[in-house]
Amino acid sequence: MSDIVISVRDLTKRFGNFIAVDRISFDVHRGEIFGFLGANGAGKTTAMRMLCGLSYPTSGSGMVAGYDVRTEGEQIKRHIGYMSQRFSLYNDLTVWENIRLFAGIYGLSAKETEVRATELLDRLNFASERNTLVGSLPLGWKQKLSFAIATVHRPEVVFLDEPTGGVDPITRRQFWEMIYEAAEGGTTIFVTTHYMDEAEYCTRVSIMVDGVVRALDTPARLKQQFAAKSIDEVFRSLARGAQRGE
Amino acid sequence: MGAIEIHNLSKSYGKVQALDNVSFSVERGELFGLIGPDGAGKTTLFRLLTTLLNPDAGSAKVDGYDIKKDYLAIRSRVGYMPGRFSLYPDLSVEENLQFFAALFGVSIDESYELIAPIYKQIEPFSTRRAGKLSGGMKQKLALSCALIHRPGVLFLDEPTTGVDAVSRSEFWDMLSGLKERGITILVSTPYMDEASRCDRIALCNEGKILSIDTPKGIVRRFDKRLYGISAKNMFALLGKARMVRGVEDCYPCGEKHHLVAGHEFDIEYFKSQMKDTEGLEIVNTEPTIEDMFIKLMKR
Structure with a gap:
């Protein structure tokens, strides 16, 4: 197994004359928490869609979890985890039913599903909530469960798209501790956020402006490079120069 | 009115x-x-x-x-x-x-x-x-x-x-x-x-x-001493710091973790307990709205 889980070179997406993503290149290593930041309209979503196998690049190349983003979108979808704030779980299904549904979608056998469900529920201290409707769980629990379910098929990399939007400060931190723990266990995390304090928790951070990756390094080195006190300052100094809106 | x-x-x-x-x-x-x-x-x-x-x-x-x-x-x-x-x-x-x-x-x-x-x-x-x-x-x-x-x-x-x-x-x-x-x-x-x-x-x-x-x-209503702590491995630091006597709470807060000190907290004791932590730093820090929010939520 290679140490590089995501590798993109000159990845580009055009819509007509508009270059949404303009020759971006980077590698993401196993077990890294990779923060993918950018102003609204910088091209983050388009880039993420290509990395998740939902959209093919116009030019350039990329490998995600060992599969080619140009030709193997379906394989990529099977081998990554994905969680967003908006699409999470089915409120009208129980905790167990949600796990079974997603495990089924990812092709786990009934036996594997049972083993994995027990494992996930134990780790979350959720065993007693197995038959609870997801809709009646507090938001913080839902978020943790969504993350667990995004990893039900043991993907090498999990994409988190603004996973903590609107979440209270305690739950937000508990969520990040879960991310830290998963990363320590070797899962690669690719995460977007508008909370700049969360960018500081990442192993490395990239900042996109107008379709281009303008900065990419550890939070400490970025702050040094831009003579800034926080990633928030680094982000502001780069995004202020943005030419295009969303 | x-x-x-x-x-x-x-x-x-x-x-x-x-x-x-x-x-x-x-x-x-x-x-x-x-x-x-x-x-x-x-x-x-x-x-x-x-x-x-x-x-x-x-x-x-x-x-x-x-x-x-x-x-x-x-x-x-x-x-x-x-x-x-x-x-x-x-x-x-x-x-x-x-x-x-x-x-x-x-x-x-x-x-x-x-x-x-x-x-x-x-x-x-x-x-x-x-x-x-x-x-x-x-x-x-x-x-x-x-x-x-x-x-x-x-x-x-x-x-x-x-x-x-x-x-x-x-x-x-x-x-x-x-x-x-x-x-x-x-x-x-x-x-x-x-x-x-x-x-x-x-x-x-x-x-x-x-x-x-x-x-x-x-x-201003935040009435506890607050420290910012950091180390090479930030995740491990959280778990370790929480075990030390006098640490009421410890949570990530951007670049540093915030440590809420209780009555029993003693900074020298804390450092001695954490002496094998690579790159440990601890500094006084000012509370933010979020620290206050966390405190009020936990009450």
């Missing part, structure tokens, strides 16, 4: 108590922030104050009018920007603005100088359909429409949610401009770092108000 006066307001949806006995008032010309996560009751409070819902109990006045008795008077006096984009996507920018002007029986010309600082930024796209605008432009159009009848009180429900840090601070600059025109603004946000842009804030969670004060006043 305040621009908004709220007395013991409660509202539930079935078993869910969305708003639980909330009272506070907002002064005329004040920029007042409701700060809290999803489920805090922010949207319910806006719907009650804009007379779109009736309370189960309690009362409130907006601009001197009762939300139950005088709902028609309130509707023509307030501007409301809901959390979800609520303009007509198939009408152009200008048509949307004309529509709202017509609804309130005013002309765009009469209000132009009020909305100009905001509207001018989208005016070059006046013939574009609202549905085709970018997020930031939609936000500016929605704010222009909410202001078209020159309301005395403006309600903005999470106008900056999902918006990047730079656009968010530009939006707050626009609000400061409106405040200078004497408009009372009640605005909600889940981003605690925006609190400092308000005159006063209410921290709210699960239908209740946790604390109300100026942003500085809120953090």
Whole structure:
């Protein structure tokens, strides 16, 4: 197994004359928490869609979890985890039913599903909530469960798209501790956020402006490079120069 | 008399108590922030104050009018920007603005100088359909429409949610401009770092108000010693620090973890217990709104 889980070179997406993503290149290593930041309209979503196998690049190349983003979108979808704030779980299904549904979608056998469900529920201290409707769980629990379910098929990399939007400060931190723990266990995390304090928790951070990756390094080195006190300052100094809106 | 006066307001949806006995008032010309996560009751409070819902109990006045008795008077006096984009996507920018002007029986010309600082930024796209605008432009159009009848009180429900840090601070600059025109603004946000842009804030969670004060006043109420700690392995540091005597709480806070010190905490003892931690640093640090929020939530 290679140490590089995501590798993109000159990845580009055009819509007509508009270059949404303009020759971006980077590698993401196993077990890294990779923060993918950018102003609204910088091209983050388009880039993420290509990395998740939902959209093919116009030019350039990329490998995600060992599969080619140009030709193997379906394989990529099977081998990554994905969680967003908006699409999470089915409120009208129980905790167990949600796990079974997603495990089924990812092709786990009934036996594997049972083993994995027990494992996930134990780790979350959720065993007693197995038959609870997801809709009646507090938001913080839902978020943790969504993350667990995004990893039900043991993907090498999990994409988190603004996973903590609107979440209270305690739950937000508990969520990040879960991310830290998963990363320590070797899962690669690719995460977007508008909370700049969360960018500081990442192993490395990239900042996109107008379709281009303008900065990419550890939070400490970025702050040094831009003579800034926080990633928030680094982000502001780069995004202020943005030419295009969303 | 305040621009908004709220007395013991409660509202539930079935078993869910969305708003639980909330009272506070907002002064005329004040920029007042409701700060809290999803489920805090922010949207319910806006719907009650804009007379779109009736309370189960309690009362409130907006601009001197009762939300139950005088709902028609309130509707023509307030501007409301809901959390979800609520303009007509198939009408152009200008048509949307004309529509709202017509609804309130005013002309765009009469209000132009009020909305100009905001509207001018989208005016070059006046013939574009609202549905085709970018997020930031939609936000500016929605704010222009909410202001078209020159309301005395403006309600903005999470106008900056999902918006990047730079656009968010530009939006707050626009609000400061409106405040200078004497408009009372009640605005909600889940981003605690925006609190400092308000005159006063209410921290709210699960239908209740946790604390109300100026942003500085809120953090002044934080009565514990607070340290910022860091080390090479930040994740391992959390678990280790929490085990040390006198550490009441320890949680990630950007670049450093914040450590809330209890009575028994002794910095030398802490360092001695943590001496095998590579790169350990511990410094005094100032609390933020978020530290206070966490403290109030845990109480």
